[in-house]
Amino acid sequence: MRQATAKKSDVLLWAYCVVSLLPLWWLLVTALKPLGLPTESLPGALLPTAITWEHFQKVVAAEGFMRAFLNSVLVSTTTAVLNVASSTLLAFALHRQLLPCQGLWMTLILLVTAAPFQVIMIPLYLWVSTLGLTDRPESPVPVWLGLILPYAISGFGILFLKSAFEQIPRSIFDAATLDGCNQWQTLCRVALRPITPSLITLFVISLIGNWGEFLWPNLLIVEPTHLTLPLALARLQQAFTDNWRLIAAGAIISLTPTMMLFVWLQRYIVPTQNAEGEKG
């Protein structure tokens, strides 16, 4: 009886898993489908009866698409590294109560974490323009600084790493102080190693988030050569309306790094606490 119901529930689970991946499967099949074969009707749309790479070649050759890919690699990696570094520093300072006005900082960080980006977007835009970090034809550096700096720290990251630091027994910090470590040495030699999994989690979450970031770059970037990948993809769709094979190929290219990262670092990303000995 128990076995039988367990099987029924498994059928439901795997059915949902497969169905939820079908849209992505359709995207891949469409990207590889030669012109003339159906991409809309069943079952042809889901079967890779013939394969062509021409849509991928066309997208790669499309003006600025691969440039946007490289821009995205550069911007999102830099942002993620900076976010992990700065969130670690602030989380450590807050956990060890090294800053004046501890309570005020916590309130501000909670406020910033709760505030939707849309609220700060407009003043941030005016402010970044005042700082001269708007897009100019000659160099992508100012606009990229404008893109990177707001995301070089996150309220979520600070709170997440602070709770990671809280898992370290207090006695370890006391021992470090007794041994004459200053705060810098305590952080680097004692506190970083136990929270390494959390650092990796924050890095990957931040990397994947920035890789797909659309709203802020869409406001800031004007020059076609400075576009990041999500913007280039949205423009590809505007340029090739209804050519779903090309759009699908572009989407698959933008998905590939995320999916590789996900498969590689899945256990750091999928939040399954207490997985009871099973590797998530």
Next chain:
Amino acid sequence: MAAPLSSWRRDPFYWAVLLPVVVLIAFWVWPLFGALLVSMADFTHDMHAPRFVGLENYTRLLSNPSTWATLGRTLLFCATVAPAMTLGGILLGLLCGEARPGMGLARGMLYVPVVTSFVVTALLWKGLLIEDGLINHTLSLLTGVLGLPAVRIPWLANPTTAMVGVTLAVVWKGLGYYAMFAVAQFQQRNKSLDEAALLDGASRWDLLWRITLPQLRPAVFLILLISTVGALKTFTEIYVMTNGGPANATETLAVSMLQRGFGELDLGGACVLGFVLMGLVIVLSAAQQWLQQQGQPHSETRR
């Protein structure tokens, strides 16, 4: 117990932490308070010389019926997305929560849409939902069996169905994320209760309704709240799929803000909408904080 000033000279930490402090204040705290100022200024006459107008933007927007229509649409969107995420998340969490072989793979598969970027999600569903698209063809197979005519709904181009299409994309992307909340809660449940109930002769149905689900209650509320906040903030999917159209049918607060701010250059009005959004988010976040504290009475003693 902030450090005495003398230690600043010897300890590089204090110099290193200055940088994130400056970035946090310059790019988050200051704009957040700046939004208050912008919401009380008029940019429509001259973008570069804003005029202080006090609460005029607030009264102007709150007396505008289209603001209330937008708010209504936003709340309706939340009221569809959040229950869908909660029901689906809890169901999937129950199905893959146990530590059995294969469940890790199932959780991984459920999480793939979560790591798919917003723009790809939007484009993907836009492609599936076109009039001659795969969704309509699949539905036509079903209606064909029943002897009904083929389905040819232009989902995103039709004001009555556009929101359905957007909701579908948003739920598809989010469901795996919320399922993991249910999984975490499921794994923390008191397993001896299951055994006791089975010994007492409870059926599996009783076990589910009377033992397991009551223990998942904290996850239910957490998913409801977080997914409501997520739905309030939804922007990219709507912007790429429909840009608020057709006939404003999918124009939620987040989308309407951008159009008001950067389309009509009414930056003050856009910030007012932003604060309406933030007010809703803060109420929900406060509720979530409170619930999480309720849910973990032993958090202080945990090491």
